[in-house]
Amino acid sequence: MSRRVAITGIGAVTPLGVGADALHDRWTAGESGIEDGMGRADEFEPTDHLTRRQARRMDRFTQFAMVAAAEAIAQSGLDESGHERAELGCVIGTGVGGLGTIEVEHKVLLEKGQGSVSPLCVPQMMANAAAGALAIEHDLRGQCFGTVSACAAGAHAIGAAARMVEHGDAVACVAGGSEAAITGLAVAAFGEMGATSPTGISRPFDKRRDGFVMGEGAGVLILEDADAAESRGAPILGYLAGYGATADAHHLTAPDPSGDGAARAIGKALGDAELEPDDLVYVNAHGTSTPLNDRSETEALKTALGEDAMRLPTSSLKSSIGHLLGAAGAVEAVATLQALRAHVAPPTLNLEQQDEELDLDYVALEAKELSLNGHAPVAISNSFGFGGHNVVLCIEAAS
């Protein structure tokens, strides 16, 4: 039988600061974490949160995940929950894993030779390092792995974790995404392929949009069997009500212009939640600020939601913090839940000249209050990744 999946804790490290509240409060206020064309998590100081030894042995992406997870786990009380440790899972997505480590150690290899490459290189660089480190730190002894699907990885992690809990393979699962890819190679590579913004401005749905701005950080949620969470008195912030995932099978880096794969993912997420488009009150867009995504995503929303697409406030967190790649879907899930709990649609920043061909309500520049429909507020959060991956999470706030 399928169990209901409650969300009992959230945590985030983003360019807006350390903590989920900093993310929500500052985004809603229209503040930006982007400086000089990059969304760096500048306020993050590893040894404020980790021992010197932990910090030294982890790539930055694992450090982010550790701190975001500590916040979420503390809120949920998971460490003291009394749940069987073998029934606690952990799934953490990333786009590229320990890229900073790879770049440093590759330089060592070329300049000093094999014998000087750090023995810590592998445990730092591997894309599943964050999931493994969290399992050790919090004694999570159930299913534990990383997901790798570029900018959909964080959302895929949450979807996989939700299925684990629904199916009864885990009573709770630590789920999220983490990324620390503002490195020389990644900045050059995304730039050379024309994906990132030459002007360094993230302005989704604006006619002047010219690419995404790179960001870094992590988002983590605690997904828990709702009955088990209730019986232990855990804080129930909301529910992971639905999950839909598809592939474009079109092009490795360009979205299908028709938005067909994305639309099918939206439909599957709603179907999984047993909801209709008119049940939704908000859409958290993937909204990268690339010319192609923002157009095809708009098409997908119209295809999947019909008339309701025109009514729904649809905003992009990437306008405030940039694109956190494999962390984006998880950070956006955290932000979506917070928006629903506060009954507010945070704004799409820098949207001053809306593209005439894009005609949804993108919540330009200023937050607006959500129009509720008498039910617990529900939203979808979209995440699409290079590779043609489409993931949609349907998130419901506790009423």
Place this chain on the structure above:
Amino acid sequence: MATITKDQITEKVIASLVEFGEEPENVKPESRFEDLDIDSLDLVELAQVIEDTYGIEITDQDMDKIVTVQDVVDFVSTRQDS
């Protein structure tokens, strides 16, 4: 090359272990690695530091016989003299 004293080697080894994350007050010449929070990856790093600093290679077989901080110091000191 001037001979390096055992005290200097001890200082170098302890400084490395502290850099790896050990608390300075925990690391003494008689400290056993298995009692410290030092694992096999740390020992490989320590061997790299020794090789970079003194040009002395510590093989895996050598490492098997090394149990304490003092064992490393003695190993380096002996190799240096030979």
